[in-house]
Amino acid sequence: MHTINIGPIRVGGLLLPSNVLMAPLAGYTCYPFRMLAYELGAGLCFTEMCSANALKYEDRATNRLLITTSEEPVRAVQLLGGNPAVMERMAKSPFLEMFDIIDINMGCPVPNVFKSGEGSALMQDPKRAAAIIRGCKRSGKVVTVKCRVGIRENELFAAEFSRVCEDAGADMITIHGRSRSMMYDGEPHMEEIAHAKAAVSIPVIANGGIFSVEDAARMMRCTGADGIMVARCGLENPFIFGELTGKPCKKTALALLMEQMELTARYYDETFTLSYMKKLASYMMKKRKGTKRYKEQMYRSGSLDELREVIALIFADM
């Protein structure tokens, strides 16, 4: 039996129904997926990272990342950028009018992002990181930060960095327990998250390597964090939110996927809907035996009808 402290959490002026968060995931956490995660028990979901620079130029692809409606229980956008003035301007812009929370990406390890002084590079530049938080706060919205435990393995500084964020006005900090050099693999440094939790009074959310209720319980226990954030597990098994929170769901995986397809087609074009649904179904079939043989057929589907048929075959008894 795992005792795990799941319940409501206060972030800034907002009261979230659960402290189990769904991570921002580029290519996945579009509006339909967030609605699914909320339905299954997630307390907070984020858009994928949106570049403040791209937004500034009213880039169409970036605007698509901002699709939301008033039906979304809490609307949180993740911004990526390294220039405090641009970040402040975008935070206050009409593009983000619908959003309650701005999360600042200070964890992205990708070389091009890092070289531009964005994402995890901000951890090396605490003054600029603080200026960005202060600027975004002037939008009047709740501002949160997502970072890592450090850049290199031999130099972890989650507690120090969390204090910088809190002093600048951040309302919550999510710490991915891996350093930049670890990218997405390896055991998260839970002790670093624990140090950060002890160093600040804003909520600290622990992320990294949670793939089961047991993992979540261990993460909470070892870090003392106020909540957890699941990422890839949310794609493989969206039911994890209900498993963690106890929120009941009687729907099958097939029913959820069919609803996802309908919702996606309502707000996005067919090309996006096909590509997103194939990626999501492919994650969700990872752990299901005997489904590999359908994978090629699924990827070949050229229309929503074809895709619906093959998804129905794959998830028939689930």
Ligand SMILES: Cc1cc2nc3c(=O)[nH]c(=O)nc-3n(C[C@H](O)[C@H](O)[C@H](O)COP(=O)(O)O)c2cc1C
């Ligand atoms: C495909 C993919 C896309 C991601 N996109 C984002 C993103 O847009 N913003 C962000 O802060 N983190 C992003 N991440 C990192 C995740 O949010 C999370 O921190 C990381 O996957 C560790 O959690 P996990 O081990 O539970 O998957 C991404 C990760 C993956 C695998």
